[in-house]
Amino acid sequence: MRKVVPRVTIAIDGPAGSGKSTVARCVAEKLGLLYLDSGAMYRAVTLLAIENSVEENISELIELVKQCNIEFTENGKRIFLDSVDVSEEIRTPDVNKLVADIAKTPEIRHEIVKHQQRIGAEGNIIAEGRDLTTIVFPNADYKFYLDASIQERAKRRFADLQEQNVKTTIEIVESEINARDEKDTSREHSPLQVAKDAIRVDTTGKTVEDVIDIIVTHIKEK
Ligand code: DC
Numbered sequence: 001m002r003k004v005v006p007r008v009t010i011a012i013d014g015p016a017g018s019g020k021s022t023v024a025r026c027v028a029e030k031l032g033l034l035y036l037d038s039g040a041m042y043r044a045v046t047l048l049a050i051e052n053s054v055e056e057n058i059s060e061l062i063e064l065v066k067q068c069n070i071e072f073t074e075n076g077k078r079i080f081l082d083s084v085d086v087s088e089e090i091r092t093p094d095v096n097k098l099v100a101d102i103a104k105t106p107e108i109r110h111e112i113v114k115h116q117q118r119i120g121a122e123g124n125i126i127a128e129g130r131d132l133t134t135i136v137f138p139n140a141d142y143k144f145y146l147d148a149s150i151q152e153r154a155k156r157r158f159a160d161l162q163e164q165n166v167k168t169t170i171e172i173v174e175s176e177i178n179a180r181d182e183k184d185t186s187r188e189h190s191p192l193q194v195a196k197d198a199i200r201v202d203t204t205g206k207t208v209e210d211v212i213d214i215i216v217t218h219i220k221e222k
Pocket residue numbers: 016038039040042043099100103104128129130131132180184
């Protein structure tokens with residue numbers, strides 16, 4: 001008889017700087033899974049809004065989103081918007097500032113969630129974001145909620161921005177993260193929340209390897 005290999009879906013949610021992207025990327029590599037960075041898709045849509053000057057014109061933006069094509073290559077490392085590599089542009093301060101406002105629009109979320117569910121339909125995926133455990137993959141085999149203190153999250157984001165040569169201060173980064181957290185957790189549609197069946201992991205003071213170990217151990221135990 002042919003052996004049936006189970007196809008696994010792992011969903012991770014958490015606030016900005018909780019370490020979920022780095023950890024999910026490494027777990028994907030370790031376990032041979034597809035990696036889905038859902039935040040990158042909302043960032044690409046935000047870039048689409050900026051490029052077409054429709055930040056304030058949500059109905060026009062919704063039409064553009066329905067027609068646009070968002071694709072990943074190199075297992076989620078690079079993202080293409082209408083065949084243009086926008087992996088760097090989606091991380092600029094302009095996008096950082098606007099993305100939470102764009103991501104709160106239900107019609108935009110509806111389009112993006114459909115796309116994410118198509119990508120994940122085959123399973124063998126690890127996907128991270130704000131509503132992966134609750135809305136996108138509510139039946140995921142494994143659910144995690146990663147968190148860390150605001151100081152540590154700001155420190156991590158500040159280090160990322162320094163690598164990109166973005167001039168800022170840790171205080172500015174902390175207040176931007178606070179503002180984004182506030183918007184992501186208080187919005188009406190699909191707010192960031194801890195799913196009832198998610199395992200909570202506080203990554204404060206932990207290395208990436210520590211967190212990967214915690215996640216992989218849970219997966220192997222189950
Ligand atoms: O993970 P990130 O910082 O790249 O996410 C960017 C923004 O996108 C964040 O402010 C919230 C939004 N987002 C969302 O609303 N739902 C997701 N599943 C992922 C991100």
